[in-house]
Amino acid sequence: MRFVDEYRDPAAARVAVRRITELADGGRGGLPYAFMEVCGGHTHTIYRHGIEQLLPETVELVHGPGCPVCVIPMGRVDDAIALAERPGVVFTSFGDMMRVPGSAGSLLEAKARGADVRMVYSPLDALKIAEATPDMQVVFFAVGFETTAPSTAVTLLRARERGIRNFSVFSNHVTIVPPLKAILESPDLRLDGFLGPGHVSTVIGNRPYDFVARRYGKPLVTTGFEPLDILQAIVMLLEQFAEGRCEVENQYTRVVRDEGNPIALAMLQQVFRLRPHFEWRGLGFIAQSALALSEDFADWDAERRFDLPGVRVADPKACQCGEVLKGAIKPWECKVFGTACTPETPIGTCMVSSEGACAAYYTFGRLHRTAAGLAAASS
Amino acid sequence: MSATVHPPVPEGRQELVLERIEAFRRRRPRLTDEVVTLAHGAGGKASAALIDAVFLEAFRNEALEQLGDGALLPLPSGDQLAFATDSYVVRPHRFPGGSIGSLAVHGTVNDLAMCGARPSWLSAAFVIEEGFPVAELAALAADMAAAAAAAGVTVVTGDTKVVDTGAADGVFITTAGVGLVPAGRRLAADRVRPGDVVLVSGTLGDHGVAVLLARGDLDLEADVTSDTAPLAGLVEVLLAAAPGTRWLRDPTRGGVGTVCNELAAQAGVAVVLQESALPVRRPVGGACDLLGIDPLYVANEGKFVAVVPAEEAGAALTALRAHPLGADAAVIGRIAGEPERIVLLETSFGGSRIVDMLVGDPLPRIC
């Protein structure tokens, strides 16, 4: 635990904030420095530790597309529910995914109607269920970036090794670089830099981001998930501006290597193949941005084993998740935020996972600076 | 696609949105679902909506409308009768530190104690699945007897039903209890004032984490024991040391975060908690970190949260710490006037954030 405490030290935080305030003085051309935290894990840390209130007004954090639950389009949720409602199927999923709304309710509601939906903490748990119930078809709802894909890969390798045939994976794994590129391609881009995803980078390394600095002229600092990591990364970004540099740097050196994790990468290569395109919630189709099971693992591919509706469903009209995922609007600027769309009655996906910008803002941050000050003053 | 950063939004717009949301949150929750889902049992807004639309609607009366842990019924003597009931469906039936049997006694005894009552009598009703081993049932009954003896209550009536295989999960237990609240004692949210101090009688999250680990579906091992215990004795210790005690609640399902939210809403105050003051055992904190859950929302079965006047806080703490069940008692926060109906957490890191009602209990059946 000392390991963690070290990265939550308030004295170190004050030092970092002072440095940030100095470096960011005056903002950038009169506007605050705008840095996007790519990863939902960062969004969660930022809100959970109240980091936004510590920052000077000259630095603004913009939430990015890296929340795996948030980017799953409605049609895929409908497919998952169709799978879950098949007789003889045990459908396994991470808890968060169970509350994501499809066009006719969520997996949780399907479960209440009688579907056998079970929450698991890892794909290996799903495989265990398959071994224990050989007369049922056990399907695992795989979501996540390169962070969680290796554990799905390990599970599939084990299923093959043990000859477990009543197990399959409904893969919705996505990759981080294509949406990043899409954001950088946008004509009215006004981001100044990126806090790069820490967990994903433990797998893919730091090199795949080189293009961000080289082609698009934006600095990126791969960042850890403790609150002090975030502040240090902001310092590193601002130092680049102060020194006139534009580079890809690594703040999370205690975990991330430049070359990533070659063993995990080899496993991904073996088990998955790139889909030609994949629909992202609110962002539309992005080429080569998701992973399907490779030919070798076709027998464990739920999309091939079962007939899926595979219907593309338009996002609800009121939903502005796309804008939120791109950092174009703040969560509270969405018209239904906090009224029609709340964590209890989510309309969009960003309101479901605690890594989603809307849910994080609603549950932790729904508070103006002045209100936070009131409580401090009245005590 | 586009990624834009807006120029700073005009001052005031965000406040308008936040006010609109607060107004919306104050509305009574409406039940829109057609079937009952697990969310209706998780203690959050969905539960409130179900209770409101179905049970309050059917049974409406003054005692029930308080929606407390137990009902308070006036007696001619000036004392009040406290009456509480609860069902227990925890899985597994045994976990480090207790069983569904001891829990069924402690839970109901504690509901009574939180009303300020001295618990006296319990009923116990069993729904048993066909095929359940008699030896296991006897062991659970023995746990209940021991727990009742330790809590100073007697099980005076009961009921037994057996259902077909699959119609129940082994055994479900429902207990009800009665006790007396001495005349002149009143613990209620409307007595809470800005400046009061928030105490907790011990560490957070032990029960929820112990049960979660005992289920064995996580590849995680840690030495965590449930805190399940009867609290009536400790409550008497508190009330003797801090006679001005305003309010008490046992943070079971939904944890300390949830009961503080209920307090903030009922009393129309802000509850300001200090993260660095929250007592959490290392293995519990470690497991929560790994699972991505917040100990503030994890269930306890042998702890209470109390609000006491600031001038009595020191005496309360000393008295609690002298009792074996209160050794880890701590001051965890204070009551402020504003922002109304909000629970704030001052993070150890120096920031602050909201602690909201939990949505969709991430934990399986724990009580």
Ligand code: SF4
């Ligand atoms: S408030 Fe709801 S609908 Fe609007 S962007 Fe957020 S999640 Fe999407």
